[in-house]
Structure formats: C-alpha cells, structure tokens
Amino acid sequence: MRGNYPFLISVDPITNEWNVVTYPNKDAKNITPQYQVIQEKLVSDYVMNWFTISKNQKINNQRWQRCEPEDCDLPEQFRPNNIECFLFCNSSTNLFEQFETKVTPEYVARVDERAEEWNVEIKNIMINSVGENGGFWQVYFVVHSTINGPFDVLAFVKTARSVDSHTATLGYYVDDFNAYRMSR
C-alpha cells in the first residue's frame, strides 16, 4: 500500500525520539504487547525501589540488601509491592554492584545526616520505548524529597531476559539503569 496511509507520530520533547503510535513493531518479538507489559511493570517497580528512601533504616536494609540467589525464588518475591531483596533479585550482577558501591552510600548519608526520605509519585511514571530493537526504556517520573521537595528524574533502563532465572518476572531483569535529575 502506498501513499495515503494514516498514521500518528509522537515526538518526545526531551530526546526528540519520533514514535509511531498506531503500529506496533511485529518483527521485534521482545516488544509484542504481553512482553511489553511485563517489562513496563518491572521497570516501574524497579524505579520505585531504586528511588525510595525511608527514615527507617530497617526498611531500607530490606530493600537494598545483598541476598542469596535462592532468596529470589521464595514466595515473597511473587507478592505485589514486595521490597525485600527486590533490587538484588531484579538486577544484573554488575548493576547491583554499582547500586551497592555508588548509590547506597549516598542514600545512607542522606538518612543519617538529615533524616531525608524519598518517595516516587507512582501515578506519574511515564515509560516509553527507545530505539527500534526493544528492551530499552526511557522513564520519566517525580521523586518527592522531604528536604528538597519534588524533583523530576529521567532514567534509561535496559531490560534483558534469562529464562532460567527471575521467575517472578518471566525471566526479565534490569541489565542497566542510568538516571539523571532533570530539575532541582
């Protein structure tokens, strides 16, 4: 079919990414709708856990701790809103190491020095696919800090799949995560 064929283009105001709203990419199997939904759910849960800081260090420890691989198959991992071992069980080994060495110390300092808390605005998480191959997501959301107020964050999330593990997410896990503060 040539010429007069209606389609909608969505232009991303941040990355200038042009996406067609009307047609899914049927050739890229990893972004067919059901897999897309699972990945989007994983990405939003991941963002929630990465950017939540509690005054209560016990809750933080549950969320940030290094667990045993066997813990990821426990029934708790299949419960909605589970935070225990969430980051460990849903990250690649490298990514969790980065979280432990780079992010956790900053978070601990925020709690110890100022009793700061962070919460993600769950109803305002916007997820868009980046590129033409699937498995790469751009996430825009707002984090509320009890000290500095709300600030916008843009994150790029790469998902990967290993069918032998990560059973709670049908094999999907977060392979790379890079977030940037967009506003003060």
Add this chain to the structure above:
Amino acid sequence: MNKIKSFFLGILLLAMTIASIGVVTLVYRANEQISVKSYIFQMGNFANERVGLLQNINDISVIGLRNNLIKKYVSEYFKVIPGESDVTNRPALRQLSSSAAYSQWGSGEAKIIEEMSRNKMFRMVWVSDEGIIPMNMPADHDYAQAIISEDIYYAVHYETTTWRESNFMAVEPETEHGVLYIEARFKPGINKNQDVKKYLEAGKDPAGLFMFMVTHIGSKGIK
C-alpha cells in the same frame, strides 16, 4: 341489558387493542432511536502528556515541517543515550542523510558519542525555530517556495545539556551552545515512493518517511 353490557365490553376491548398497538409502536420507535454513547478508553491523566495534541500534517506549515525535521536531525546528530548498544548505527539519522553526510558523522561526532555513552553520560539537544537560519537565501525570494525548490544551507544554532554522571542526583548538568552548518534538500509531504504500511510495520523511525535529506555537514560553514 345484556346487549348494552356486550356493547360496552366490545368498546373497552377495542380501546385496549388500539392502546396496546399504540404502546408497541412507541416502543418500536423508541428502539429505533436508541443511541449508544461512545467512550474512549484512556490509560490515565498522564496519557495527555504522553501523546500530546494531535496536529494534522496539512495544518503544519511547510516551514514548520521543515523545522521539525531539522530539529530531529540535529537531535539525532548530537544526542547521547547512556549505554546505547550500537551508537554508530542511527537508522533515523541514516534515513535523513546522504551517504557522504552519514559517513562524515560516523567518523566524527559518532566517536565522541560512543565514548560518552560508554561512560554513562546523557546529552540532550534543543533547537528553537529562530535558531534555524538559511544562509544562501536571496532577499527577494519567496522563502517557503525556495526551501522546496533548491538545496539550502542552514546555520542551525543548538543548545546541548549534558549530564556527565549517572545515578547521582546531586550532579548538575552542563549547558553548551554551538552551530551546525548543514545543506539540506526538502519537499513537503510523505515520500510517495515509500510503502508506508510496510515501512511502519518494520518498526522504522517515521522521520524517514518525509522528503528531507542533509547532503553536507560542517561545524564552521560549508562553503
């Protein structure tokens, strides 16, 4: 007396029959007039922000469409996405460039982007309508006509914002300004030689459907 009773009973039955026909007719007509209110299922309030307002291509001026394509081009030219798997392969940029211009990008800016992406930096690009300045336009020429009838040199003033470190919320982005000189060929509308359905179903970037091509690039002027 019985005859009078039978007469009135007959009148009553006749009235009831007429009334029932009337009621059935009303119901039938009411049935014909039923209208179903249609609803559009929406994901949530933020869907407004995600999709944005629809704008028909015919309502976008020739210059407006050209500007959008130049912005898209400059954004593809400079943007840095952290952890991008194959930086040197940017299908949208390839679609909007001549092979010479694309090779020039591949051996120049792409190398810088590759390094930045590997180091988990993020760079976004912004171009305003006023920042797109044609360089070889005769003063008395009809602007809208000229940009579709000949190749035009543009000086595109852009602003980049770069975050040099990821996952560290205290880091401040850096802003820089620059000028990219391009020579571009443009015609309004969709490329009629392109199979639109096939193109979109293959998941390709829709920008490639438009008749826009950058033939030369340079950072300090082309001629």
